[in-house]
Amino acid sequence: MLVGIPLQSNNANIPKPKECAQEMSQFLVTVADKRCKRSFAEIFNYFAPRLRSYCLKQTGNEALAMELVQDTMSNVWQKAHLFNADKGSPSTWIFTIARNLRFDMLRKQQNRKEDICSDDLWPILCEHTADANEVTLEEQMTLQQINTMFESLPEKQKVVIEAIYIQGKSQQEVALELDIPLGTVKSRTRLALQRLKELIKDDD
Amino acid sequence: MINYHPTEEQLSEFAQGLSSPALALVISAHIDMCGKCQKHVARLESDSAKAVFEDQINIAANQPKEFASMLADITCLPVSESPSATPKESMIELDGRKFAVPRALKRYVDKTGNWSHLLGNLWQAPVDLGPIGKAHFIFMQKNGRVPEHTHRGTELTLVIDGEFSDGISHYDTGDFILMNSDNTHAPHSEASEGCLVFSIVDAPLHFTSGIARLLNPFSHLFF
Ligand SMILES: [Zn+2]
Numbered sequence: 353m354l355v356g357i358p359l360q361s362n363n364a365n366i367p368k369p370k371e372c373a374q375e376m377s378q379f380l381v382t383v384a385d386k387r388c389k390r391s392f393a394e395i396f397n398y399f400a401p402r403l404r405s406y407c408l409k410q411t412g413n414e415a416l417a418m419e420l421v422q423d424t425m426s427n428v429w430q431k432a433h434l435f436n437a438d439k440g441s442p443s444t445w446i447f448t449i450a451r452n453l454r455f456d457m458l459r460k461q462q463n464r465k466e467d468i469c470s471d472d473l474w475p476i477l478c479e480h481t482a483d484a485n486e487v488t489l490e491e492q493m494t495l496q497q498i499n500t501m502f503e504s505l506p507e508k509q510k511v512v513i514e515a516i517y518i519q520g521k522s523q524q525e526v527a528l529e530l531d532i533p534l535g536t537v538k539s540r541t542r543l544a545l546q547r548l549k550e551l552i553k554d555d556d
Numbered sequence: 557m558i559n560y561h562p563t564e565e566q567l568s569e570f571a572q573g574l575s576s577p578a579l580a581l582v583i584s585a586h587i588d589m590c591g592k593c594q595k596h597v598a599r600l601e602s603d604s605a606k607a608v609f610e611d612q613i614n615i616a617a618n619q620p621k622e623f624a625s626m627l628a629d630i631t632c633l634p635v636s637e638s639p640s641a642t643p644k645e646s647m648i649e650l651d652g653r654k655f656a657v658p659r660a661l662k663r664y665v666d667k668t669g670n671w672s673h674l675l676g677n678l679w680q681a682p683v684d685l686g687p688i689g690k691a692h693f694i695f696m697q698k699n700g701r702v703p704e705h706t707h708r709g710t711e712l713t714l715v716i717d718g719e720f721s722d723g724i725s726h727y728d729t730g731d732f733i734l735m736n737s738d739n740t741h742a743p744h745s746e747a748s749e750g751c752l753v754f755s756i757v758d759a760p761l762h763f764t765s766g767i768a769r770l771l772n773p774f775s776h777l778f779f
Contacts, residue, residue, distance in 0.1 A: 392630075396623075400618075401613065401618035402613060404618045406608045406611075410573070418622065421623075425626070429633055440598065444602045446609075447604060447609065448605075455581075
């Protein structure tokens, strides 16, 4: 049981914002320097009910509101030495602590209902095509999987495929660049795509 | 120079604690890199704090009896180490190069997996953020290129180091980019030092050309 720390029980004498900031700053300094429980109680009595009211309005959840008050005020007690009056008022400092804790709470709360279907960033989708061969969500491939297939191509085919499909060059440009006939570019492309097609089939 | 910032509305929601967790993380990392937004958000936070704490509320109704024991418990807690517990590792490394990450991302450095090398001079390393979205560090080497794509959800990107273009704009270190289904782009970097970005997507991308065409119905592949 707590002895000697009064809990404010009514809303008499609400201080003016400016005086309040100075007063609260002073309490924070005393908490930081002397671990003064009485000063902390003053801070707690002012901020805790307001934080609770704020969080209740945002979430409508009593347990969450209490958790946020507890976490925020614990931070204030444990990190009072990090408060810097030159950088802002006590209320701004305490508000940002609460706000950041709130973001952390949301982060943990967000459950996996909207889980992302692939383990990778870039699954390849063709779901908007009305084609019979369309790739379904289950059949998505990732760049990484394609990469593995691509790596298995003969070097000469790789060069052509990379130039056309990644750098977006035309077959004519590739022919000029590699100094080979256009027909060779076309046949290398065709062979490579046939090979990839087989690999993709095998992958199913 | 930073040219792309979150919108006024996004910053204001962030300051009030109303952003989604993924957006909050990327905005917070942008703010670490952008003095302009930092100042602006500090002012918005001060406004929000005033609104919350100077509000005339019914104190008695918000003073549950549990507060007494809560107060007692808190004052038994030890002081936190100072300065605040910063993670030991705050650089990410690729091929011998080290990159400093903004403060907000430091807690994720040791949740970053191994780099894998992809087609098109790209590297990616997954970052485990939990369920809020799929995050990666992506490195585009010089001439590195992500195939053109649009977005089924939201793609948030923060440029950590370097510059890149995507056919819409040119982006520099610190730039904040939000793309959705309205945008189609093809990020690539011409910078000799390449470009490192941090990216979160909440749904898979939809590729519109390039390498993705390899997977389009095969009958269309043959010219
Ligand atoms: Zn900014």
